[in-house]
Amino acid sequence: MMNSRAQVSANLHRPAALALAAALMLIPANLLPILDTRMAGKARIDTIWSGIVELYETGLWPLAVIVFIASLVIPIFKLVGLAFLFFAAHRDAADLSDSARRTLTRLYAFLDVIGRWSMLDVFLVAFLTGIVRFGAPAMVAPRIGVVAFAAAVVLTILATRAFDPRLLWATASTASAPPSA
Amino acid sequence: MPLSSDNMLTCRLCGQDHQAVPLSAGETARCVRCGARLETEPRGHRCTAVAFALAGLAFAAPAAWVPFITVEKLGNVRTGNFIDGVIQLNAHDMPFLAAWVLICGGIAPLLLLGSLLISRRHPLPAKRLGDALVHWSMPEVYVLAVFVALTRLGSIVEVETNAGFWSYCAMSVALLLAWRAFRLQPPPEPSA
Numbered sequence A: 001m002m003n004s005r006a007q008v009s010a011n012l013h014r015p016a017a018l019a020l021a022a023a024l025m026l027i028p029a030n031l032l033p034i035l036d037t038r039m040a041g042k043a044r045i046d047t048i049w050s051g052i053v054e055l056y057e058t059g060l061w062p063l064a065v066i067v068f069i070a071s072l073v074i075p076i077f078k079l080v081g082l083a084f085l086f087f088a089a090h091r092d093a094a095d096l097s098d099s100a101r102r103t104l105t106r107l108y109a110f111l112d113v114i115g116r117w118s119m120l121d122v123f124l125v126a127f128l129t130g131i132v133r134f135g136a137p138a139m140v141a142p143r144i145g146v147v148a149f150a151a152a153v154v155l156t157i158l159a160t161r162a163f164d165p166r167l168l169w170a171t172a173s174t175a176s177a178p179p180s181a
Numbered sequence B: 001m002p003l004s005s006d007n008m009l010t011c012r013l014c015g016q017d018h019q020a021v022p023l024s025a026g027e028t029a030r031c032v033r034c035g036a037r038l039e040t041e042p043r044g045h046r047c048t049a050v051a052f053a054l055a056g057l058a059f060a061a062p063a064a065w066v067p068f069i070t071v072e073k074l075g076n077v078r079t080g081n082f083i084d085g086v087i088q089l090n091a092h093d094m095p096f097l098a099a100w101v102l103i104c105g106g107i108a109p110l111l112l113l114g115s116l117l118i119s120r121r122h123p124l125p126a127k128r129l130g131d132a133l134v135h136w137s138m139p140e141v142y143v144l145a146v147f148v149a150l151t152r153l154g155s156i157v158e159v160e161t162n163a164g165f166w167s168y169c170a171m172s173v174a175l176l177l178a179w180r181a182f183r184l185q186p187p188p189e190p191s192a
Helices: A005-031 A050-055 A062-090 A100-130 A143-163 A165-169 B048-065 B082-091 B095-117 B123-133 B139-154 B163-181
Strands: A033-038 A044-046 A137-142 B009-011 B015-017 B029-032 B038-039 B067-071 B076-080 B158-161
Touching: A005 A050, A005 A062, A005 A143, A005 A165, A005 B048, A033 A100, A044 A050, A044 A137, A050 A062, A050 B048, A062 A100, A062 A143, A062 A165, A062 B139, A100 A137, A100 A143, A100 A165, A100 B076, A100 B082, A100 B095, A143 B095, B048 B076, B048 B163, B067 B139, B082 B095, B095 B123, B095 B139, B139 B158, B139 B163
Parallel strands: none
Antiparallel strands: A033 A044, A033 A137, B009 B015, B029 B038, B067 B076, B067 B158
C-alpha cells in the first residue's frame, strides 16, 4: 500500500541518493575553476564565484545578479527544498494538514520549474569556448569545474523527477468532485 | 495530464482522480485537492500547435548553420554558433559535456518540435514523447546564456549579432508557443 511508512521511506531512497550526489558534486563545482580566459592582454582563471565578482566589478551588475541566481541560489535552494520535501514525506506525511500538503506540492512544482536555469553557466562556457578562438592573444577554454557543475545540475533534475509528490498525499483523504474551473 | 480511456484526469502532483469536463477556450481546470493546473483549453485553432511546431522547425535550420555572432579582435574576425560551442567542448576533452549541451540546446528541442508536429494525428505518442523531452529541452536558457556572453564580450571586443542567433530565439519562442497550444484532445465522440 502507498500509505505504509516503510513504503514511503523506500520510495524516498532513490531521490535522496540523487540529491546527495548532487550536493557532493556542488563542492568541486564551486571550488574548481570553470573557465580559462585570455583576453585584452589579461589571463585569468575563474571559478563560478570569481566569474560573478568579475561581472559585478566590470559594472555589469545585472548580469552578475542573473548568473548569481542561476548558478548559486537556484542549485542550493533546490537541494534545500528537496531535503525539506523528503523530510516532510518521511516523517510527518500523516500529520500534515491539507493546506500544508498543498504548500509543499506547490514548492515541488516550483523546484521542478526553476532547475533548468542552472544550466546558464554551462551554456555560457560552451558558447564562449566556441566563439573566442583567436589563438594565443585571445582564447577561452573550459575547465573541469564546469563538468562537475553540469553533473550537479543533472543530478538535481533527476532527483526532482525521482521524487513522487503523491507521497505527500499518501495518507490524505481523496476529494470527490469535478475539477474546479 | 494522464487521460485514461474513461475520461478520468489524474493529477500529476497529488494523484487525485477527476472526471474530465469540457472546457471553453482559455479556461483552466485545477485539481480540487492540491490546486495544481490540470489542463488549460488553448485559445485558437486545433492546429495551432502544429503550425507553431512547423515554424520552429523552419527556424531550426538557420539556427544550426548561420553564425550567432561575429567577433572582431586585432583585425581577426571569428564567427560562432551553437554547434561551434559543442565542437570546442569536445575538442577540450569534454565529450560528455559536449553531448549534454547538444542534447539540451539542440536535440531535445528538435525532437520536441517533431513530436508536436505529429500531435494532431498521433496525440498520445506525442504527449508521451513531449512529457519525457520537455525537462531536457532548454533553448530559452541557452538564449539567456548567449545574451550574457554577448554583453560580456561586447565590453571587451567588437561584437555583432547575426541571423543565426535570432533564428534560434525564434525557434525557442515557437517551441514554447507550440507546447502551450498543445492539449491532449479527448477521444472524439462517434458522430452519427
